[in-house]
Amino acid sequence: MSFKKIMFDTNIFDKLPSIINKIKNSTDKYEYYVTTIQVEELCEIPDDKISKRKSNILMLADLRAKLVPISLFILNGRAQLGYVRLGDGKVYHSMVEGNKGNSDDAIIADTAVSEGCTLITNDKAFYNRMKNNNYEVMTLEEFLAEIEEGEASERLGKG
Numbered sequence: 001m002s003f004k005k006i007m008f009d010t011n012i013f014d015k016l017p018s019i020i021n022k023i024k025n026s027t028d029k030y031e032y033y034v035t036t037i038q039v040e041e042l043c044e045i046p047d048d049k050i051s052k053r054k055s056n057i058l059m060l061a062d063l064r065a066k067l068v069p070i071s072l073f074i075l076n077g078r079a080q081l082g083y084v085r086l087g088d089g090k091v092y093h094s095m096v097e098g099n100k101g102n103s104d105d106a107i108i109a110d111t112a113v114s115e116g117c118t119l120i121t122n123d124k125a126f127y128n129r130m131k132n133n134n135y136e137v138m139t140l141e142e143f144l145a146e147i148e149e150g151e152a153s154e155r156l157g158k159g
Helices: 010-024 036-043 045-064 090-096 103-115 124-132 140-158
Strands: 006-008 030-035 067-069 118-120
Touching: 006 010, 006 103, 010 036, 010 045, 010 140, 030 036, 036 045, 036 103, 036 118, 090 103, 090 124, 090 140, 103 118, 103 124
Parallel strands: 006 030, 006 118, 030 067
Antiparallel strands: none
16 A cells, blocks of 8 residues: 655644644555654744643654655755755755745755655745645645545445
């Protein structure tokens, strides 16, 4: 059985507590991926919100998210020794071209495309840049609707 590969943009993590059970029940159809950038961004949650930080990290572990190296080396302080590959940066450059976009988002996009993942984001500008470049992207609402459609199809198939 082949799984659809999913990578969450960091802006999705705060939504995880309300949807974690629905997503956990989908691990027979989806594989979840994360890069060191998302992990670092979670670690940057301030200490006064440590319970949120712990909760998000635990939920990623609960989804059995696979930690993958970022797909290109860039001197932005985010490259972790042993967790970076030397990619061509094509996706990265298409995401920042003509836009002083977030380099972390561009690296996440490059890695998602390199890994064959659909990126899930609620950042409209990021979503539109991905769509305009014909990269696989969905909003969280679109992803949840896809999960629900799959569950409905399974129920109909059993009935």
